[in-house]
Amino acid sequence: xxxxxxxxxxxxxxxxxxxxxxxxxxxxxxxxxxxxxxxxxxxxxxxxxxxxxxxxxxxxxxxxxxxxxxxxxxxxxxxxxxxxxxxxxxxxxxxxxxxxxxxxxxxxxxxxxxxxxxxxxxxxxxxxxxxxxxxxxxxxxxxxxxxxxxxxxxxxxxxxxxxxxxxxxxxxxxxxxxxxxxxxxxxxxxxxxxxxxxxxxxxxxx
Amino acid sequence: xxxxxxxxxxxxxxxxxxxxxxxxxxxxxxxxxxxxxxxxxxxxxxxxxxxxxxxxxxxxxxxxxxxxxxxxxxxxxxxxxxxxxxxxxxxxxxxxxxxxxxxxxxxxxxxxxxxxxxxxxxxxxxxxxxxxxxxxxxxxxxxxxxxxxxxxxxxxxxxxxxxxxxxxxxxxxxxxxxxxxxxxxxxxxxxxxxxxxxxxxxxxxxxxxxxxxxxxxxxxxxxxxxxxxxxxxxxxxxxxxxxxxxxxxxxxxxxxxxxxxxxxxxxxxxxxxxxxxxxxxxxxxxxx
Numbered sequence: 001x002x003x004x005x006x007x008x009x010x011x012x013x014x015x016x017x018x019x020x021x022x023x024x025x026x027x028x029x030x031x032x033x034x035x036x037x038x039x040x041x042x043x044x045x046x047x048x049x050x051x052x053x054x055x056x057x058x059x060x061x062x063x064x065x066x067x068x069x070x071x072x073x074x075x076x077x078x079x080x081x082x083x084x085x086x087x088x089x090x091x092x093x094x095x096x097x098x099x100x101x102x103x104x105x106x107x108x109x110x111x112x113x114x115x116x117x118x119x120x121x122x123x124x125x126x127x128x129x130x131x132x133x134x135x136x137x138x139x140x141x142x143x144x145x146x147x148x149x150x151x152x153x154x155x156x157x158x159x160x161x162x163x164x165x166x167x168x169x170x171x172x173x174x175x176x177x178x179x180x181x182x183x184x185x186x187x188x189x190x191x192x193x194x195x196x197x198x199x200x201x202x203x204x205x206x
Numbered sequence: 207x208x209x210x211x212x213x214x215x216x217x218x219x220x221x222x223x224x225x226x227x228x229x230x231x232x233x234x235x236x237x238x239x240x241x242x243x244x245x246x247x248x249x250x251x252x253x254x255x256x257x258x259x260x261x262x263x264x265x266x267x268x269x270x271x272x273x274x275x276x277x278x279x280x281x282x283x284x285x286x287x288x289x290x291x292x293x294x295x296x297x298x299x300x301x302x303x304x305x306x307x308x309x310x311x312x313x314x315x316x317x318x319x320x321x322x323x324x325x326x327x328x329x330x331x332x333x334x335x336x337x338x339x340x341x342x343x344x345x346x347x348x349x350x351x352x353x354x355x356x357x358x359x360x361x362x363x364x365x366x367x368x369x370x371x372x373x374x375x376x377x378x379x380x381x382x383x384x385x386x387x388x389x390x391x392x393x394x395x396x397x398x399x400x401x402x403x404x405x406x407x408x409x410x411x412x413x414x415x416x417x418x419x420x421x422x423x424x425x426x427x428x429x430x431x432x433x434x435x436x437x438x439x440x441x442x443x444x445x446x447x448x449x450x451x452x453x454x455x456x457x458x459x460x461x462x463x464x465x466x467x468x469x470x471x472x473x474x475x476x477x478x479x480x481x482x483x484x485x486x487x488x489x490x491x492x493x494x
Contacts, residue, residue, distance in 0.1 A: 030268060031253030031464050032320055095468065110455060161455065164318065165436050166265035166365045 009070055013077040016044045034092045041085035046173055048078035049152045053180040072128050079125040082118050110161035117154035120147045152177050231393035234307055234327050242383060243311035249322040251391045253464055258398045261366055262358040274397035277357050282402050288423035289344035298402050302388050304337055305329040310385050312408035315447050315476045320462045326406050327389030330382045340424040347379045348429035349405060350421035366432050372416035373429025378484055383408060409478040411445045442494040447476035451494050
């Protein structure tokens with residue numbers, strides 16, 4: 001397998017926002033640009049969450065262990081698109097009306113779910129550095145970063161709760177997420193059966 | 207590996223909209239202006255013909271303008287039946303000739319929270335009612351969209367129950383604002399906007415303005431409209447635009463007028479106060 005340079009992958013991760021900018025200048029944001037940007041950034045947040053969650057199964061199943069080197073970048077891009085998505089809501093939808101936003105989070109379940117999904121990503125972004133791994137210790141860091149499962153679940157629920165009638169796309173994400181979590185569940189079951197000696201391997205600072 | 211492939215598939219799908227097409231239309235002659243028209247800024251035709259909720263073709267806003275390109279709108283028969291002296295099957299062009307065409311520039315408010323201003327062409331539905339003379343038992347009018355899954359890919363999915371059904375109380379249907387519509391921007395309706403014949407009910411949420419009508423039934427039973435059937439707690443029969451009655455999952459207090467940056471407050475009955483008398487004494491929170 002080709003080992004791509006990090007800058008290339010970084011640039012690729014920026015393509016969705018570059019495409020949005022291109023579309024803005026070429027009248028390609030549809031008749032409702034704010035809605036299009038909101039949906040697009042939301043989709044890409046979920047996509048990058050899925051890609052990030054796919055790193056571990058893919059690297060283990062294909063034995064391309066070096067893939068883990070890209071996991072942090074991919075996870076931070078999920079947070080990046082999540083920030084863009086939240087900014088679109090806070091600025092272009094609510095125009096920074098704080099009381100309205102608090103009312104939304106309290107009264108509109110899909111916004112509660114979305115806001116929860118975002119909040120769960122914040123500590124992960126803040127502790128994404130090697131320094132944090134060192135400070136927290138591998139085991140605690142890994143436990144904290146399992147919050148990404150909850151964030152992804154909240155994100156999919158957010159999507160399902162906002163569509164009018166066509167649940168095709170939310171269901172697709174749910175199925176994909178289900179598979180990615182199922183993999184981890186199976187791994188966890190197996191490690192329980194193997195017991196003590198395997199637990200030492202948890203200190204792998206992947 | 208399957209996860210990676212699935213993700214790659216998602217990535218490709220998200221990479222942008224297909225090229226937009228607006229279908230060719232023919233000019234309508236003899237259009238008269240109407241006192242019911244608003245003076246607000248008209249939404250550009252390009253937006254109204256490429257941003258459509260028309261689930262028979264696609265659940266993506268940009269989908270219908272592509273998927274409806276080859277939709278056949280002639281020959282087109284419209285059946286008028288039920289509580290009428292006799293069932294009649296009209297050629298749609300004979301219905302279009304029933305009265306002189308007017309341009310009605312109406313505000314159009316979608317239940318999702320966006321709105322447009324469209325110069326529709328048509329005449330009051332009451333003109334058709336006058337000509338078919340419904341019987342005394344008729345209390346409601348039920349409209350049905352054509353069932354054509356061969357041409358309408360969305361009808362092959364179960365996102366909604368097909369064919370699409372909508373309805374009005376007879377006095378709502380008799381109101382001069384209720385428009386039997388066959389054109390917009392001076393030309394015949396593009397396929398993605400409901401050709402060849404649709405309703406436009408400017409004081410109600412857009413999904414009530416049923417498209418591609420081929421059945422009109424006068425009945426004594428309140429029609430069970432498709433969106434109410436789909437989610438009865440979210441979509442009702444009346445569906446009057448009402449900033450005080452929220453959708454269970456989102457607020458209806460404001461809307462985004464396409465082309466505008468800031469949202470604007472939603473108006474009761476979409477600003478068409480003249481229909482208020484139809485609902486005097488009714489609890490509009492219960493009868494949403």
